[in-house]
Amino acid sequence: MKEADTIALPHLGPEEVGVEDPWGEDRAVRPAGERAAAHRRRAPHTSRWRVAAWLVPALLMGVLGAVRAGTPGLRMEELATWRSATSSWRDSWSALYGGDGTTTPYHLLMRGWAEVFGASDLALRVPSILALVAAAALLGATAARMFAPVTGVLAGVILALLPASTRYAQEAQPYALTLLAAVLATWLLLSAVDRPRLWRFAAYGGAVAVLGLGHVLALLLLLGHGWAVFAFRRGVAGRWLVAASVGALPAAALVWLAVRDGGRIFPMSRPSLTALAATPKELFGVAALAALLLGLALLSLPLRYSAAVFTAWAAVPPLVLLLVAQVTPIWSPQCLLFTLPAWATLGAAALSRVRARWSVGMVAVIALIGAPVQVAARAPDGHAQDPRRLAKIIDGRLQPGDGVIYGSGDAGNGSDIRNVVAHYLRADRRPADVLPLPAPVVKGGRPTAGCADVAGCLRGVRRLWVIRVGERTDPVPPIGGGAEALLRSRYHVAQVWRPTGFTLALLVDERTDL
Numbered sequence: 001m002k003e004a005d006t007i008a009l010p011h012l013g014p015e016e017v018g019v020e021d022p023w024g025e026d027r028a029v030r031p032a033g034e035r036a037a038a039h040r041r042r043a044p045h046t047s048r049w050r051v052a053a054w055l056v057p058a059l060l061m062g063v064l065g066a067v068r069a070g071t072p073g074l075r076m077e078e079l080a081t082w083r084s085a086t087s088s089w090r091d092s093w094s095a096l097y098g099g100d101g102t103t104t105p106y107h108l109l110m111r112g113w114a115e116v117f118g119a120s121d122l123a124l125r126v127p128s129i130l131a132l133v134a135a136a137a138l139l140g141a142t143a144a145r146m147f148a149p150v151t152g153v154l155a156g157v158i159l160a161l162l163p164a165s166t167r168y169a170q171e172a173q174p175y176a177l178t179l180l181a182a183v184l185a186t187w188l189l190l191s192a193v194d195r196p197r198l199w200r201f202a203a204y205g206g207a208v209a210v211l212g213l214g215h216v217l218a219l220l221l222l223l224g225h226g227w228a229v230f231a232f233r234r235g236v237a238g239r240w241l242v243a244a245s246v247g248a249l250p251a252a253a254l255v256w257l258a259v260r261d262g263g264r265i266f267p268m269s270r271p272s273l274t275a276l277a278a279t280p281k282e283l284f285g286v287a288a289l290a291a292l293l294l295g296l297a298l299l300s301l302p303l304r305y306s307a308a309v310f311t312a313w314a315a316v317p318p319l320v321l322l323l324v325a326q327v328t329p330i331w332s333p334q335c336l337l338f339t340l341p342a343w344a345t346l347g348a349a350a351l352s353r354v355r356a357r358w359s360v361g362m363v364a365v366i367a368l369i370g371a372p373v374q375v376a377a378r379a380p381d382g383h384a385q386d387p388r389r390l391a392k393i394i395d396g397r398l399q400p401g402d403g404v405i406y407g408s409g410d411a412g413n414g415s416d417i418r419n420v421v422a423h424y425l426r427a428d429r430r431p432a433d434v435l436p437l438p439a440p441v442v443k444g445g446r447p448t449a450g451c452a453d454v455a456g457c458l459r460g461v462r463r464l465w466v467i468r469v470g471e472r473t474d475p476v477p478p479i480g481g482g483a484e485a486l487l488r489s490r491y492h493v494a495q496v497w498r499p500t501g502f503t504l505a506l507l508v509d510e511r512t513d514l
Helices: 023-028 032-042 045-066 076-085 089-094 099-115 119-144 147-159 163-170 175-194 198-214 216-232 234-260 273-284 287-298 305-325 332-350 356-377 387-396 412-424 454-458 483-489
Strands: 402-407 463-469 493-499 501-511
Touching: 045 119, 045 147, 045 163, 076 099, 076 273, 076 412, 089 099, 099 119, 099 147, 099 198, 099 234, 099 305, 119 147, 119 163, 119 175, 119 305, 119 332, 147 163, 147 332, 147 356, 163 273, 163 305, 163 332, 163 356, 175 198, 175 216, 175 234, 175 305, 175 332, 198 234, 216 305, 216 332, 216 387, 234 463, 273 287, 287 356, 305 332, 332 356, 387 412, 387 501, 402 412, 412 463, 412 501, 454 483
Parallel strands: 402 463
Antiparallel strands: 463 501, 493 501
């Protein structure tokens, strides 16, 4: 009797992929010994790619962030940073108690920065540029660790090419530093859950503290981290919970101090259909890029561990914020910028599974789609406001005895608008502020002029400049009461200018000749 033929089945080693892991994602999270052995077999080729994974994104982000970084004028929020950076330390600390106290840690940081490097427009934006450079490099290294080195290169490059990244790299605001803290916290979390040590969880808690101090809403990232931990690393869930809770305490204390005396946490709004429709453009810079990255993110499935971490990072915070915003007006697309690295990584994970020419071509498409926005963002009015042009108009037409009033009900009770004049006009070329800062407004009430005798304050002022935020059909600000009536009866509008983001008008007393 002839023996039956036998078939030798090959052993599926750790380098093979299984049916449940068709993309081989679990190879990136094998035990440390297996990873080290595989790395030695692939060196030195893989080592060069791992260096490229952080170096290429860092160089690209550095170039894009530095190009014409000082050209756009400082917008209202940046001018608040300038004001804090040029104020005394005592005034900077006092902002903790009332006002927008949650930005105080960033303003204190910028106060120290300005002490060394100055408070020019470019100097104030350099920390944000450096933060995005570090974030792109660290994201490349993180994606290389979780997926493959080529994925790291693509993730960092995509992040650098997004118009929103370079836009906020050129803003003196805490968003860039918050984004860096989000990438750092995720990097430290992955290290801590893979090789649990007390110091690693302590480092993660420190990164969470920086994240919350950058922007309290960025702590929504912890919900994404928690989902990934409880889904894939339950053994360290308790230690993660302690580290995350301790890290969130400084931000909680900051919020308590800010709201204790009636201050606000940040500008708030409800997510209307119009606001939601505009969110992709505001978050990614171009709505088409949002759709493209969302499509690529869907191709990053199945939700194995590597993809799940970034999926939770990208999707959980916006969904939770949207749900909370149904109860309280807390919606702000800018607050979700810390999710951009996750979207970039999911897109890179999808592109790394196709042929090199296709992935390179898609990266080129991303660059081309974002190019017009990149160019526009570096114009003098690239940040949606042109304070330099406003100041130039006043400076070229200023006459002795001119006064100025501000749209106290437009933004920041008028104080931010005053920063435009204070920053961009020399002291001897500024019109006199005829109405001081408005008195505190009772909740639900109308803004009021901060001058008890408005007629007396306007006595002898023949020409009056009016500065308001936004494009207004009526240049006279709604200051209410007798002050507004006096302005409308005594003065007529001689001329109106609308530099981007502002309405500037010259009012002349009708009782005198022009």
